Amino acid sequence: MTGYQLKGSFPLIFERGAPGRRGYRLPPLDVPEQPIEALIPDRHQRTNPPALPEVSEPEAVRHFVGLSRRNYGVDVGFYPLGSCTMKYNPKINEEVAALPGFARLHPYQPEETVQGALELMYNLERYLCEIAGLSRATLQPAAGAHGELLGLMIMRAYHESRGEGHTRREVLVPDSAHGTNPASAAMCGYRVVEVQSNARGGVDVAALRALVGPKTAGLMLTNPNTLGLFEEDILEIARLVHDAGGLLYYDGANANAILGICRPGDMGFDIVHFNLHKTFSTPHGGGGPGSGPIAVREELVPFLPVPTVERDGDRYYLDFDRPQSVGRIKGFYGNFGMMVRAYAYIRTMGAAGLKAASEQAVINANYLMKRLAPLFDVAVDRYCKHEFVLSGRRYKRLGVRTLDIAKRLLDYGIHAPTVYFPLIVEEALMIEPTETETKETLDEFARVMEQIVREIEEDPDLVRNAPHETPVRRLDEARAARQPDLCFCAPASSTVGEVNAGGGGRTDG
């Protein structure tokens, strides 16, 4: 196959072209030619030519356009990926981020030439603090889990400053938490202690009471949690943790449900994390890049990473003189382009707009939950916030698993929801429609789910063998993990085979 059809495989760009083919021609040299040996020492010269594709311009364009037609994103269709807030990213964000005054900055420019960028960072920090209900923030973390790690480093620095660093070695994490929570805690050197959920899907306060104590460094909590439920006992939970001398960490993965409605700082959280790429409409998935700011209560401000952005009258500057800081956690100042997009989003929405977005996200989720409730078991029968969890357990007896339903959705041009998470729900389907979807889209999704359920009852193999319409059929996930094939090995007939074979052979023939 040599074309770029939508289904089936097509060659890699390394398998196309011909030796010597180029998509460009350089003009003749207008300076005297220098021998390369005179410019670059022997030991830095390569002995083999680089393994680059040799293609014409149209070949290169068709290749990448061919690939791009297979992309699926929120600009293509509905993307109800629970706990990941795949909301639409308004295009004005891109327009603003592309302004040359932002896009063409260099991180080594003198401060007086980047005052606008510093002002934006300064103001964005204030906005996030206002939303969190806390004192100061850092915009540096490059992703959500990076922010989690920083939050825990601040927690550790706080306990060390009080002489309790070596005794407070435990971080409590609910059994419904994102996997990154225990992973970040372990990465920061903490012992992870799991807290059970109760029948209403919240933290079991009695279980928590038995677990907190002089060893507790803190509790990591997502609110609303990964079942899409608000922690009804949050004030009691905060009191228990604080009375034991611990801190409360807020995982901001689900902050899209609460903007302008309630503030984590008022609930008792000491360290609050946001994902700009979830809540504040910056690109998500496909490499982002992400951005995971951390806001903290007044007592924790000295531990924030350097540099902070400060203001002196009309002048903004970077402050590195912070002796109790945990240090730097990112090259330069974080993913600045994401800050510009999030700032544009907050400014275009305004305070009332952010609140309306959260309200709409919650209404959309509750509407869709009611529409789907006849088809699945609802994990916990309560009003949800911005997302909800269903169980596909009733279809197991027909030999159809949640994974099969997720794959079948792809045939209808819909991205699958999160599946098999949270772990405490059997055959879980976690659905988050977000505020940016219309009622028509939600109804269409519900109709597709009804159709899939009919298929399960009438022709389960159709669902078990899905997807049928995608570029590739069902992939063998287990084999991909057990025998990963990580090396490209050009076929013998390829024009670039010899050059490219250096990467090593396939492991599985």
Added chain:
Amino acid sequence: MYPEDLRYSQQHEWVRREGNRVRVGITDYAQQELGDVVFVDLPQEGTTLQSGEAFAAVESVKAVSDIYAPVSGRVVEVNQDLADRPELVNQDPYGAGWIAVLEMENPAELDELLDAEQYRELLER
């Protein structure tokens, strides 16, 4: 699918008594729920374990799950075959898919585990 000669834990491990030792694995139910196992994090021989302590982990395409020691004891043997063939846990959970052998500290702890009948009841609940 739940052999009568085995004992079972609430966390879906099985144990087979071999004198003063026990062989440990995960049940057929556990392997079905996990789905295709792609990696088993095996314990070190010689590790001493308290009953209920996590000592191994099974990673499937869905999730990573801890495996808990059903009884207290010392790890005297681990199933090195699982390093290359983790799928044995799915294919033969009570045979070639065993995970480790423990030298028991207190064989009386076996009485606290479930028998096949009780384990079946646990699953039906």
